[in-house]
Amino acid sequence: MEEQRKKEAAATIVGFGLAKAATSLGYLSAMGSVGQSVGFVTELWFMFASEAASIIVASLVIALACRGAVKPGSFAMWPGVAALVAGFAASAVFAQAGVALEMAPLLGVLYGIGQTVVSIAWLDIFSMQESERSHICMVCGLVLQAFIVAGSFCFGYGLAFDLIVCAMAACSLVCYRVSVALAHEPARTSALGDHGAGNAAQSLGEAVGGARAVAQSAGETIPVRRILLTFGPDYWCLFALVGVVGILHTSVLGSSSEHIVGDVSMAAPLFASTAVASAIALVASRRGNPAAAYKACLPVMLVVLSLMPFIGDALGPISGTIMIMCYDVCGMLFLFYIANASRETGVSSFALSGIYLIGSNAFLAFGLAAGLVVGAFSASRGVSLLTLLAFVALYPLGIAFVFAMRHSEREIDGGGASVLGAESTEGGRVFGDASEGDAAAGLVASGDAGANARLGGNEAIGDTTAEALRESVVSAGAALPHVSSPSDAVAQGRQVDD
Structure with a gap:
């Protein structure tokens, strides 16, 4: 084991x-x-094409998830890897022909497809793992990414670069298939009784995760509107930051202030943001919230934007580095947030990651376009570019902060955010075949034989899996109270482990 x-x-x-x-x-x-x-950002037409492709693919995944056609652990990552490999192969051919930049929109489409599929696939894996293990794996993976990307800056782009990236994508696909196979190994989801009383506590977390995966695969009906109402403020914080970064980049292109973003060494903010995000994720554990990180980053961003009209040129790439680092930190933390939210509420990770990708790409496209307008307006009207940029960037950051504060006040007044779907009276069940309480817990048995394998194999699962879990733990010498919410189930699992 x-x-x-x-x-x-x-x-x-x-x-x-x-x-x-x-x-x-x-x-x-x-x-x-x-x-x-x-x-x-590298090439604008590439970016606009990739964002459009990502939005379309993510929307398709959400639609399939709402219909129950996409199930946890069965998502195919190979189309995404194939798109990435095809894109780099086409790039090498276009480079030889001298038309690489002219074909950038086509490469952007292939990148948008590949990046979206690969991201959704790995978030599905993390949402099925226990919180502690998924956090450690994500942190180590992000550190590995930082070292690889930083090392790549030592070499120029060319055919060797294309082949290396294709090889990395192919190896990632192999590792993904191995992870899926091991996560669904019968030995990992065998009956609690087979482990004996001494290992029952260790198996409890696996049984909970397995039951949730079975429930999520049982033809769920996901209320996207309720997802947006529940998680919206956290999403809005990241979306606003993405838009501001887009405005910052394109508004200074072709101006005397282009060095603010043009001279940014991407290795430095990547290393720094990886360290900060990893520390927050490991310390905050399953309660890490990107909105809290946004609130911490906001004063720093406000200071940078406020100083830009006065000493922006003197700051140089420092201001761009700080803004990019703040975006990276919030973006990385959102990966942990999606995995945690899917585990604790039972909401499909496909829906959460799809909304994340749609919103972030849409706001980045909007920010890039708005930045072009800001730069053109400054040039035509003779208005100070940095003053106009600071003025335009402050508004979306402030609006997102207001959303985050109002959401925090509602959580305090209501004793915390309500479990998605548990209090909906208008068809608001997360899973169509589950009772209301079971939908909130995300531990519904659908009569599936796989659920029996995860929760005992020898005991039939009734209307809920809470009773089966209680009986299993009682047999190991511990009492498990009534499971009323996903967070209760997780908390009880930690108590048994202790």
Whole structure:
């Protein structure tokens, strides 16, 4: 059992790290079509095309998840890897023909498809793991990404670069298949009784995760509107920050202030943001919230934006580095947030990650377009560009902060955010075949034989899995109170482990 856990963790770390590195390098090099990275965004037409493709693919995944056609652990990552490999292969051909930049929109479409599919696939893996293990695997994967991306800056883009990135994407796919196979190994989800009383506590967390996965695969009906109402403020914080970064980049292109983003060394903010996000994720554990990180980053961003009209040129790339680092930290923490939210509320990770990708890409596209307008307006009207940029950027950051504060006040007044779907009276069940209480817990048995394998194999699962879990733990000498919410189930699992 322990050996299997180590193999799964190793495959997850290596696969996730290589996937993140491959997509990051594809982004920074515009799939190998540019000679060097310039700030956070490389080629605008590449970016607009990739964002449009990502929005379409993520919307399709959400639609399939709402219909129950996409099930946990069965998502196919190979189309995403194939798109990345095809994009880098096409980039090499276009480079030889001298038309790489002209074909950037096509490369952007391939990148958008590949990056979206790969991201959704790995978030599905993490949402099925226990919180502590998934956090450690994600942190190690992000550190691996930082080292690979930083090392790549020592070499120029070319055919060798394209081949290396393709190899990383292919290795990530192999690791993904290994992770999925080990996560669904019968030995990992065998009956609690087979482990004996001494291992019952260790098996409880696996049984809870397995039951949730079975419930999520049982033809759920996901209320997207309720998801937005519940998680919206956290999403809005990241979306606003993405838009501001887009405005910051394109508004200074072609101006005397272009060095603010053009001279940014992407390795420095990546290393710094990886360290900060990893520390927050490990310390905050399952309660890490990107809105809290946004509130901490906001004063720093406000200071930078306030100083830009006065000493913006003197700050140089420092201001751009700080803004990009704040975005990176919040973006990385959102990966942990999606996995945690899916585990604790029973909401499909496909829906949560799909909304995340749709919103972030849409707001980045909007920010890039708005930045072009700001730059053109400054040039035509003779208005100070940095003053106008600071003025325009402050508004979305402030609005997102207001949303986050109002959400925090509602949580305090209501004793915490309500479990999604538990209090809906208008068809608000997360899973169509489950009772209301079971939907909130995310531990509904659908009469599936796989659920019996996860929760005992020898005992039939009734209307809820709470009774089966209680009986299993009682047999090990511990009492499990009534499971009324996903967080209760997790908390009780930790108590038994202690």
